[in-house]
Amino acid sequence: MSAEFDITETLDVKGASCPMPVVKTKTAIDDLAEGDVLEVLATDPGSMSDIDGWAAGTEGVELVDQEEGDDVYKHYVRKTE
Amino acid sequence: MSTDTPDASADDAPSRAELAARVDELEDALAEATSDDGGKKMSIIATKGTLDMAYPPLILASTAAAFGYEVTVFHTFWGLEILHEERSKNLKLSSVGNPNMPVPNAVAALPGMDRVTTRMMEKKIADNDTATIEELIETSLDMGVEFQACQMTIDLMDYDEDDFYDGVTTGVGAATALQDMADADIQLLV
Numbered sequence: 001m002s003a004e005f006d007i008t009e010t011l012d013v014k015g016a017s018c019p020m021p022v023v024k025t026k027t028a029i030d031d032l033a034e035g036d037v038l039e040v041l042a043t044d045p046g047s048m049s050d051i052d053g054w055a056a057g058t059e060g061v062e063l064v065d066q067e068e069g070d071d072v073y074k075h076y077v078r079k080t081e
Numbered sequence: 082m083s084t085d086t087p088d089a090s091a092d093d094a095p096s097r098a099e100l101a102a103r104v105d106e107l108e109d110a111l112a113e114a115t116s117d118d119g120g121k122k123m124s125i126i127a128t129k130g131t132l133d134m135a136y137p138p139l140i141l142a143s144t145a146a147a148f149g150y151e152v153t154v155f156h157t158f159w160g161l162e163i164l165h166e167e168r169s170k171n172l173k174l175s176s177v178g179n180p181n182m183p184v185p186n187a188v189a190a191l192p193g194m195d196r197v198t199t200r201m202m203e204k205k206i207a208d209n210d211t212a213t214i215e216e217l218i219e220t221s222l223d224m225g226v227e228f229q230a231c232q233m234t235i236d237l238m239d240y241d242e243d244d245f246y247d248g249v250t251t252g253v254g255a256a257t258a259l260q261d262m263a264d265a266d267i268q269l270l271v
Contacts, residue, residue, distance in 0.1 A: 019147070022147050027147075057148050
């Protein structure tokens with residue numbers, strides 16, 4: 001994996017479906033500090049588009065990377081403020 | 082003819098101080114009109130209480146809250162069932178009138194069939210790990226969504242304030258909903 005960022009915390013939402021991956025990502029981000037990166041592990045294929053859209057439309061967060069694995073979709077979200 | 086016309090109009094002309102005051106006033110009005118008072122808002126009116134129709138308002142409300150929207154959901158008529166702590170756990174689904182369900186209407190109308198269809202749906206929800214209605218309500222409340230129970234419907238259905246989830250707002254009517262809709266960036270009737 002690219003080492004451009006350090007993962008502060010990992011959120012496992014495997015199994016959960018819409019809207020929970022986004023909702024839980026938001027809740028987890030709230031508990032982090034500025035600059036922290038949250039890793040989100042999901043199995044919901046819709047999470048690729050949903051977390052991307054959520055990050056684009058939400059203040060204070062930035063999607064730094066997404067990876068589509070065999071069964072797991074990985075998302076990396078940085079808290080920017 | 083008198084030559085004092087220019088003098089008269091000069092008297093009528095606003096002074097420099099008056100003009101400055103007027104400019105200040107207009108600037109204030111402009112600032113108020115264009116100000117973004119805290120952020121985005123969404124207002125949903127939930128009118129349906131079947132298991133399938135309970136999902137869209139709750140999914141959109143919790144997702145909008147995740148986006149930072151200030152969300153109010155006004156529950157009226159059958160939509161009130163969603164906020165009723167006990168009844169929300171037993172919302173039903175019917176195949177009658179829904180040709181997409183795998184049961185023909187003539188069969189679906191038989192006694193007990195709604196229970197069968199509801200169980201089928203509940204099993205699908207559990208198998209898919211889709212959140213339950215209760216989970217979505219609790220999550221939305223945690224995220225600051227304001228659920229409002231229409232007072233007229235509460236009285237109509239003979240419900241009590243204590244019947245609803247903790248945190249549900251009661252004692253509100255159409256005017257409150259209208260006010261929320263007027264202030265909102267997104268308004269939805271479900």
